[in-house]
Amino acid sequence: MEMYLAGAAPPLSAASASSTSGSPSVSCDSPETATSCSTTPMTSATYNPQQQHHHQQQQQQQPTAAGTGVGPAPSVPAACLACRGKHLKCDGTNPCSRCISSNSECRYVPSRRGYKGPRRNTAANPNKRRASSSPDYAGPDDSCPMLLGHHHHPGGLSVLGDPTGAMAAAAAAAAAAAAAAFNPAMVLPPDQSPGSYTAASPMTNIPLYRNPFMPIMDPNALALTTTTSSSSSTTGAASPAIPASSSGPAPPVQPPAPTLAERCFDAFYHYFHAGHPFVLPRDHFLRLLKDGSAPPNVSLVMAAMKYIGSLYVESAGPAKASYLEDAMRLCYQPGVTRDGFLVQALLLLIIGLDGQCDQAKARELLADCERFAIDMGLHKRDFAAQRGRGDPVLEESWRRTWWDLYVCDGMIAGVHRVTKFLLFDVQPEVGLPCEEQQFLSGRIPPPMYLEDLEDETFSDDEREFSSFAYRIAAIRNLGRMMRMSTVTFPDDPVVDRVQSLLTNWRIHLPDSKRDDLSKNCQLDEMMFQAHFITNACTIILHQPLSQLDTSPTQAVNSCAPHRPVPAGDGGFNAHTRHTLAAAAEISKMITQAVPITSHTHFFTCVITLSSIVHLSRWAQYLVDDEAHLRQQIRLNIGALRRLSRVWRAADTAWGQVKGVAQDIYRAKKAQQISPAFWVGFSQEQMMNSINADEGIMSEFNAVQAAVMGGGRAGSG
Numbered sequence: 254m255e256m257y258l259a260g261a262a263p264p265l266s267a268a269s270a271s272s273t274s275g276s277p278s279v280s281c282d283s284p285e286t287a288t289s290c291s292t293t294p295m296t297s298a299t300y301n302p303q304q305q306h307h308h309q310q311q312q313q314q315q316p317t318a319a320g321t322g323v324g325p326a327p328s329v330p331a332a333c334l335a336c337r338g339k340h341l342k343c344d345g346t347n348p349c350s351r352c353i354s355s356n357s358e359c360r361y362v363p364s365r366r367g368y369k370g371p372r373r374n375t376a377a378n379p380n381k382r383r384a385s386s387s388p389d390y391a392g393p394d395d396s397c398p399m400l401l402g403h404h405h406h407p408g409g410l411s412v413l414g415d416p417t418g419a420m421a422a423a424a425a426a427a428a429a430a431a432a433a434a435f436n437p438a439m440v441l442p443p444d445q446s447p448g449s450y451t452a453a454s455p456m457t458n459i460p461l462y463r464n465p466f467m468p469i470m471d472p473n474a475l476a477l478t479t480t481t482s483s484s485s486s487t488t489g490a491a492s493p494a495i496p497a498s499s500s501g502p503a504p505p506v507q508p509p510a511p512t513l514a515e516r517c518f519d520a521f522y523h524y525f526h527a528g529h530p531f532v533l534p535r536d537h538f539l540r541l542l543k544d545g546s547a548p549p550n551v552s553l554v555m556a557a558m559k560y561i562g563s564l565y566v567e568s569a570g571p572a573k574a575s576y577l578e579d580a581m582r583l584c585y586q587p588g589v590t591r592d593g594f595l596v597q598a599l600l601l602l603i604i605g606l607d608g609q610c611d612q613a614k615a616r617e618l619l620a621d622c623e624r625f626a627i628d629m630g631l632h633k634r635d636f637a638a639q640r641g642r643g644d645p646v647l648e649e650s651w652r653r654t655w656w657d658l659y660v661c662d663g664m665i666a667g668v669h670r671v672t673k674f675l676l677f678d679v680q681p682e683v684g685l686p687c688e689e690q691q692f693l694s695g696r697i698p699p700p701m702y703l704e705d706l707e708d709e710t711f712s713d714d715e716r717e718f719s720s721f722a723y724r725i726a727a728i729r730n731l732g733r734m735m736r737m738s739t740v741t742f743p744d745d746p747v748v749d750r751v752q753s754l755l756t757n758w759r760i761h762l763p764d765s766k767r768d769d770l771s772k773n774c775q776l777d778e779m780m781f782q783a784h785f786i787t788n789a790c791t792i793i794l795h796q797p798l799s800q801l802d803t804s805p806t807q808a809v810n811s812c813a814p815h816r817p818v819p820a821g822d823g824g825f826n827a828h829t830r831h832t833l834a835a836a837a838e839i840s841k842m843i844t845q846a847v848p849i850t851s852h853t854h855f856f857t858c859v860i861t862l863s864s865i866v867h868l869s870r871w872a873q874y875l876v877d878d879e880a881h882l883r884q885q886i887r888l889n890i891g892a893l894r895r896l897s898r899v900w901r902a903a904d905t906a907w908g909q910v911k912g913v914a915q916d917i918y919r920a921k922k923a924q925q926i927s928p929a930f931w932v933g934f935s936q937e938q939m940m941n942s943i944n945a946d947e948g949i950m951s952e953f954n955a956v957q958a959a960v961m962g963g964g965r966a967g968s969g
Contacts, residue, residue, distance in 0.1 A: 719779070
């Protein structure tokens with residue numbers, strides 16, 4: 254038996270018939286039908302008892318065959334269910350002879366292929382063949398006539414030839430099973446999770462069309478043609494159905510807008526994680542959160558991540574202070590377990606506080622974090638295996654936590670010159686981190702160790718270490734430089750030994766690590782940091798012995814106290830050349846085609862260190878390539894302004910560097926008023942110097958006007 258389903262929309266006509274050739278046709282009596290009429294005669298799909306009886310009488314009154322005198326055997330209008338199921342001929346009596354002999358129940362169901370009756374309105378168009386008229390339809394005139402279920406049934410089902418209602422119940426059960434088996438993930442795009450929808454509308458609210466190429470009542474043959482209304486309540490109640498032709502396609506259901514906490518979580522991984530990649534990768538971290546056996550201190554890491562992410566969200570506003578307060582409270586609540594997750598949370602807070610100019614508080618947390626890490630043995634070789642829960646990615650995260658704490662301790666000591674890089678004196682046994690792509694993908698190789706890295710030149714194995722490992726080697730050179738004795742004279746051999754360390758680090762890099770790009774031409778943030786650490790070490794080592802007078806830049810002290818360097822006599826010495834070259838390399842690093850805010854905030858102090866060198870040189874009046882120097886100063890000021898959108902320390906440094914540049918300009922302007930100043934200069938040199946000074950100051954003023962007019966996004 255063929256059954257049809259009707260959705261919540263009013264049931265419409267679905268005249269389906271088979272011609273003598275067996276091909277289906279569609280009625281064109283109704284003006285809503287968009288298809289053309291078939292020239293094949295059609296048989297009504299609607300059972301009519303009067304038509305069936307009239308058809309039987311006509312068959313009984315037909316004359317006998319010519320030449321015989323004996324008429325053919327009377328035809329049976331329908332076989333009983335028992336004979337039909339056995340494909341046997343039935344005599345049509347009730348009960349039939351076969352059911353009597355087999356003692357079976359004899360039941361008859363009227364056939365669907367009844368007599369269609371005389372055609373109507375043939376006089377209006379005698380050349381046009383029509384299907385028999387269907388009963389009148391009380392629904393809207395503009396509804397789609399192709400919706401399944403023409404004859405209205407109180408239960409929403411139209412079952413042809415099912416007067417008992419048994420097949421209607423079976424159809425309802427099949428529809429319920431199809432609705433229960435529906436999976437939104439099969440039809441939603443990848444960026445719309447099924448979980449983002451509050452409730453699924455019931456299946457009866459979706460208009461269903463018949464697919465003639467699929468078996469009857471196959472759930473896969475029911476094609477979803479509209480999107481469920483977003484106004485459905487969480488209890489699953491559906492809004493009233495609207496005819497498709499009158500209302501048009503329903504608007505797509507939009508997922509709910511992310512909360513501020515979700516946006517901060519996303520910002521953490523988008524902007525920050527690449528610069529300090531010790532927390533678990535995003536997907537792995539989310540799986541750990543859903544794990545019922547996850548350690549409770551995972552919530553501490555989440556709280557610290559939300560605080561860091563809020564610094565990148567412009568609309569976070571007061572939530573930044575709230576997230577910081579919550580994270581601090583959780584980390585220092587009584588009875589908190591001291592484990593690796595606590596160290597990760599504290600390290601995130603240290604980086605955030607240092608970048609927000611709260612360096613004193615950051616140093617307090619750094620002392621606690623270092624003590625906790627050493628007490629729990631985070632630097633030991635077996636810590637990762639013992640606390641890794643059998644997960645290679647988590648084991649790698651523990652190794653990275655120790656080494657990122659090690660690097661941050663060194664960078665805080667180097668750029669601020671207040672602490673002493675205490676972890677440099679701790680002998681680490683933990684394995685070196687792997688490449689970033691291996692960590693993110695979960696393909697963790699067996700770790701190598703620090704002795705392998707430092708002895709690679711004298712070993713027979715040609716091995717390439719990870720970018721994180723070369724970052725560690727760079728910060729260890731800073732630690733060795735900080736442990737050297739005080740240098741008094743420019744030719745002190747201690748300086749040569751440290752410079753040898755820096756040069757060896759550069760010349761022994763593999764070809765794939767000589768710049769800041771990875772093999773797929775993406776920025777390698779770990780190598781980026783390793784290079785700027787080495788350039789900063791060069792400035793710290795050689796600037797005190799150079800001939801660059803730093804007195805004009807003594808107001809630039811946001812990152813570190815001013816170091817007075819007197820001007821030397823005569824031409825520049827080798828230390829000056831090292832200093833100028835390193836400052837130029839740092840300015841060149843700003844030109845990388847990535848957002849400047851994607852770098853670690855420690856780059857702020859490295860740019861400031863470079864700016865002090867540039868300004869010290871600009872304050873001297875014998876500058877050969879002043880145009881290029883002007884561009885370098887402009888690069889540094891622009892980078893600090895961009896970083897100030899996230900980091901308050903960059904905002905302070907930006908104001909100080911710009912203020913010193915204005916002071917130098919005014920001093921040079923006052924000198925130019927005196928005619929004695931231009932003695933020995935040609936007219937061309939004089940005009941070039943004046944134009945260069947005015948050009949750079951106009952650029953500074955334009956930057957200041959833009960900031961004052963538009964405001965700095967993300968501050969506060």
